[in-house]
Amino acid sequence: MADEPRNVIVVGGGPAGLTAAIYAARANLEPLVIEGFAAGGQLMTTTDVENYPGFPDGVQGPELMQMFRAQATRFGAEVLTVDATKLDLSRRPFTVWTGEGEHTARAIILSTGASAKWLGIESETRLRGFGVSSCATCDGFFFKDKEMVVVGGGDTAMEEALFLTRMASKVTVVHRRDEFRASQIMAQRVLDNPAIDVRWNAVVDEVLGERAVEGVQVRDVRTDELEVIPAAAMFVAIGHTPNTDLLTGQVALDEAGYVLTDGTRTNVEGVFACGDVQDTVYRQAITAAGSGCEAAIDAERWLEEVAHEATAAAAAV
Numbered sequence: 001m002a003d004e005p006r007n008v009i010v011v012g013g014g015p016a017g018l019t020a021a022i023y024a025a026r027a028n029l030e031p032l033v034i035e036g037f038a039a040g041g042q043l044m045t046t047t048d049v050e051n052y053p054g055f056p057d058g059v060q061g062p063e064l065m066q067m068f069r070a071q072a073t074r075f076g077a078e079v080l081t082v083d084a085t086k087l088d089l090s091r092r093p094f095t096v097w098t099g100e101g102e103h104t105a106r107a108i109i110l111s112t113g114a115s116a117k118w119l120g121i122e123s124e125t126r127l128r129g130f131g132v133s134s135c136a137t138c139d140g141f142f143f144k145d146k147e148m149v150v151v152g153g154g155d156t157a158m159e160e161a162l163f164l165t166r167m168a169s170k171v172t173v174v175h176r177r178d179e180f181r182a183s184q185i186m187a188q189r190v191l192d193n194p195a196i197d198v199r200w201n202a203v204v205d206e207v208l209g210e211r212a213v214e215g216v217q218v219r220d221v222r223t224d225e226l227e228v229i230p231a232a233a234m235f236v237a238i239g240h241t242p243n244t245d246l247l248t249g250q251v252a253l254d255e256a257g258y259v260l261t262d263g264t265r266t267n268v269e270g271v272f273a274c275g276d277v278q279d280t281v282y283r284q285a286i287t288a289a290g291s292g293c294e295a296a297i298d299a300e301r302w303l304e305e306v307a308h309e310a311t312a313a314a315a316a317v
Helices: 015-026 041-045 061-074 122-126 136-143 155-164 184-192 285-316
Strands: 006-011 032-034 078-080 084-088 094-098 101-110 114-116 147-151 170-174 196-199 202-208 215-220 226-230 233-236 240-242 271-273
Touching: 006 015, 006 094, 006 285, 015 032, 015 041, 015 061, 015 101, 015 285, 032 101, 041 061, 061 078, 101 285, 122 202, 136 147, 136 155, 136 233, 147 155, 147 226, 155 170, 155 184, 170 202, 170 215, 184 196, 202 226, 271 285
Parallel strands: 006 032, 006 101, 032 078, 101 271, 147 170, 147 233, 170 196
Antiparallel strands: 084 094, 094 101, 114 240, 202 215, 215 226
């Protein structure tokens, strides 16, 4: 049996969802957070976070997420560490199912995030957080004045490579084809930059190093010739996948599967989205948290409008 409708259910427990929960709880909306078994989002696999304001000495990603969670529960948010398995956003109150039952709410905040695409090799997984990363903006600083590798051929890879030239002694871009998929202007900026080398028609076979990245072994896809590129870090920039499997047919998505929003409002009245599930540009913990704040405020104001309209309608009868 479903419980009594909540004011707000937050689906997802990363920086966006937990910030939304903090603001919703402080507004006395008593939110329920269905954080999922992948609670904490991408920060749970990030060792050192040095660009989040308020932590001049840095903070561990999992520790930061635990602080977010503790702050949300302190103000009265209820957190369930279960996965949402199904949603019905076609009528109000909205319904969210988990393995433990169903929950209803007057408003929904979607913050299911996005997942970085990886190469799928063992050494990449083993060294993730120890020189292997999917975010140059987050982690490039740790390898200042050292050689770095970027894997990919789209605009994101170009942006990462150009960004890293500000701190790396050398950047090598590894791309499996003989031309970039990136826009012409971004590709040309990379090709014109003397600090960037390109390995065309190459794929990463192995990341070298036991406890830290020491190099990247690449294979020429035409000749099978192997080459070891010295590097202290490898940044995988082959795209992200929004975690929107549950949302297909529920809210409007773009061609890549991201939730389409106007601010944080989706095309469904009473349903809001924040964080990486709707952000195709920034993908930072701080911007996710900021949009979580916006989503909670938008939801609170929307609930007030609905309540006011209901009161006015009742008085008119």
